[in-house]
Amino acid sequence: MNQVEQTLRLLTQHQVEFVIVGGVAISAHGSAYLTFDLDVCYARSRSNLQRLTAALAAYHPRPRDFPADLPFHWDERTLQQGTNFTLSTDLGSIDLLGEVTGLGDYEQVRAASVVMPLFGMDCQVLSLDGLITAKRAAGRTKDLLVLPELEALLELTREPND
Amino acid sequence: MNRSIEEQLLNPQPSTAAARARDFGIDLTLLIGRLNLTPEERLRELQRAMIEIETMRAGLQRQDGHLHESSRTDVATADSTSS
Numbered sequence: 001m002n003q004v005e006q007t008l009r010l011l012t013q014h015q016v017e018f019v020i021v022g023g024v025a026i027s028a029h030g031s032a033y034l035t036f037d038l039d040v041c042y043a044r045s046r047s048n049l050q051r052l053t054a055a056l057a058a059y060h061p062r063p064r065d066f067p068a069d070l071p072f073h074w075d076e077r078t079l080q081q082g083t084n085f086t087l088s089t090d091l092g093s094i095d096l097l098g099e100v101t102g103l104g105d106y107e108q109v110r111a112a113s114v115v116m117p118l119f120g121m122d123c124q125v126l127s128l129d130g131l132i133t134a135k136r137a138a139g140r141t142k143d144l145l146v147l148p149e150l151e152a153l154l155e156l157t158r159e160p161n162d
Numbered sequence: 163m164n165r166s167i168e169e170q171l172l173n174p175q176p177s178t179a180a181a182r183a184r185d186f187g188i189d190l191t192l193l194i195g196r197l198n199l200t201p202e203e204r205l206r207e208l209q210r211a212m213i214e215i216e217t218m219r220a221g222l223q224r225q226d227g228h229l230h231e232s233s234r235t236d237v238a239t240a241d242s243t244s245s
Contacts, residue, residue, distance in 0.1 A: 004205055005206075024205065027205060027208045030199075031193070034215075035208070092216075125201070151179040152182070155178060
């Protein structure tokens, strides 16, 4: 079961530096797009990796494409050895992205984000401009299919004097 | 939601992004409902949909498992009766 609210609460409580990107961000901006995972871009500083591993440790994170019989250790060292992780957890599927195509690392993604009040927390969410840049750069069919809707949302929600 | 946004979605002006989205096949009327919600309400709806679909998927997988199980039993029964 994907528990978006619980995951965001957990990350916030552990003071993880993250930006919501991908389908959940698209949905938060008003799209009717349906997704089944929560994608977040995270800061790769050592302290943030420690907070991130602590936040998710109790929820049995494991790469989704990993054979069931292979051992997997969820710790700071594992996160240091990779950049992007597609995980299944007890809270649902969570994709941790150290970088977002077309935008860059956490700092650049954060610079392209907006603050949204979600479930009593102020969450960083990738902006419509940022989502359009990332989807265009990713260039896969599934990314390109969502572009017309994102561009319409951007046009409609932009202030007249922007 | 700003009334003009609703109007733009229902009757997009030519050469606007909304018109291109409509021509691409996006159902703009769905956006009207979504834009009337707060971001948190949108995510609550998304979460509800995720859970409902995952529950349905799990049910179908269980059903599929039962079908495979019963077809294996049928084969086993057929094997034992044919010998």
